[in-house]
Amino acid sequence: KMDMSVDENFKQQLTNVYQVHLDLQKAFLATDATAAKKQAGSVKSALDKVDMSLVKGEMHNQWMNSLKTLKTTLGNIESGSDIEKQRLAFADFSDALYSAIKMFGTTGETIYYQYCPMARDNKGAYWLSAVEEIKNPYFGDAMLTCGENKAVIK
Incomplete structure (x- = not known):
């Protein structure tokens, strides 16, 4: 049987990526391309x-695949x-981050998948x-509350 247990330090480091990415999301909420560039660097x-x-x-191979897409x-x-192009890239980034978090887990986070x-x-x-409240990074103020919660990841 494959060992699916994940090192706590790895989980903590992935959790940190998730937390830093929230600032990137704020840049998209504000429709601020310059801030998005800067915050993408912080996530990197x-x-x-x-x-x-x-x-x-x-698990290592899976992470390498995720990492490639994330970077x-x-x-x-x-x-x-x-x-708008940055937002398309953010959508792909979010898919990859979701996959990684589903696979490896985070420490002490309640994450809303929207x-x-x-x-x-x-x-x-x-x-x-x-x-839980919808704050849409793909449209910002134009349609801030457009969207729904699909799942909660703990």
């Missing part, structure tokens, strides 16, 4: 502090200046929030 720094040697075997999407936010059906040109997009 938090990602760089995650010690991949703490996860082994198949690519953050890079796209960092190098962009078009807020969904807006109108994002990504009506294809829909998800994001992770610390609060």
Whole structure:
């Protein structure tokens, strides 16, 4: 049987990535492309502090896949200046972060998995929030409360 237990330090480091990403989300809520660039850099720094040697075997491979997507999407936010393109990258980032959190877990967080059906040109997009109240990062003030809670991750 595969050992699916995850090192607590790894969980803590991933939790830190999630917490730092909340500031990136705020930049999108404010429809602020410049702040999004800056905050994407902060999330990258938090990602760089995650010690991949703490996860082994198949779990290590899964993390490497997640990491690649997380870094690519953050890079796209960092190098962009078009807020709508940055938001598309944030949608992909959020998908990858959700997958990682589902697989590895966090420490002491209650995370709301939220969904807006109108994002990504009506294809829909998800994001992770610390609060149950909907504050939509894909539209900001234009449609701040558009969306719904899909799940709660503890």
